[in-house]
Amino acid sequence: MTATITAFERSPDRGQGLARDMRVRWALEEAGQPYDVRLVSFRAMKQPAHLALHPFGQIPTYEEGDLTLFESGAIVLHIAERHAGLLPDEAKARARAIAWMFAALNTVEPPIVEHEMASYFERNQSWYATRLPMLEDRVRTRLDELSRRLGDAEWLDGAFSAADLLMVTVLRRLEGSGLLEAYPSLSAYVARGKARPAYGRAFAAQLAVFTGQPLAG
Ligand code: GTB
Secondary structure: OOEEEEEEOOOOOOOOOOOOHHHHHHHHHHOOOOEEEEEEOHHHHOOHHHHOOOOOOOOOEEEEOOEEEEOHHHHHHHHHHHOOOOOOOOHHHHHHHHHHHHHHHHHHHHHHHHHHHHHHHOOOOOOHHHHHHHHHHHHHHHHHHHHHHHOOOOOOOOOOOHHHHHHHHHHHOOOOOOOHHHOHHHHHHHHHHHOOHHHHHHHHHHHHHHHOOOOOO
16 A cells, blocks of 8 residues: 655755655655655644644654554654564564664754754844854764764664664754764765665655656656
């Protein structure tokens, strides 16, 4: 059964693939699963029809038959549990990969989002210049720890998994800030993720929404 996901009709990132539908698209591409996309406006996201799918009026959502999911991490886990290629088969390795999925979303993403939100919404506030070094330090703490653990490894724990998929999308939110670029091993890790053919297909699909161009092929 082909799943339907929701995505921004007009993403504020202008097709950079930073909105969280990108994770779901990438997971579906890795799993080789076709999907439909329903584009929603900011207004429609807050209307009852969408709120019935997503209690917080956000994207992405995922509909598959009579199953509706929200939360990008839960959606990626659902896809990974049902299709080969995104989680190890061996039970302990699988549990560790899921732990890394939570780490990406619960431990690494929050300080990155906090830093990003401040730069969008607090830039003109009197306290911004005082607060920024603290926000940057919180991000650097996580990047220090993550780069130490990753070391020279290609992926977080053995083969590429849904954990890497989530971690790469989380780290991508720092691109251009100078913070990620200070960690060559993490920059290379993100580049490895972005070089995967499934990532390329997912990125092209979301970019096509912004450019209004149909996908080639
Ligand atoms: N925890 C939820 C999940 O992982 O699914 C968070 C979902 C979420 O934040 N969705 C955002 C949304 O719908 C889009 S992804 N926002 C509208 C609203 O809350 O009213 C966040 C996002 C938005 C835009 C950019 N960007 O332009 O760069 C990047 C990320």
